[in-house]
Amino acid sequence: MIVTTTHTVPHRETAEILGVVAGEAVLGANVFRDIFAGIRDFIGGRAGGYQNVLRDGRHMALQDMTEEARALGADAIVGVDIDYEAVGQNGSMLMVSVNGTAVRLTR
16 A cells, blocks of 8 residues: 555556545553653653654554555555644643545556
């Protein structure tokens, strides 16, 4: 499955647009990560725990979207948009949402 943020797949023609597909992942932010992220914010540097959570969330959301596109018979997903949000009480959870257009390519 080709997944791209561009609106077309280079050197390939779109035969059919199958519709919008999406995937979401909502992940809890661990209390220890919060503490260490606060320390990192204070002294500077990267919050590796949060980066890993966001990376995992993005992977899960993309996987869900890809499965939805496969079920429609898609060869590719174009125009993919990835969004990140803090949700839940006091922003205690991280949400990654992705969406794009499932297409069938010419052979």
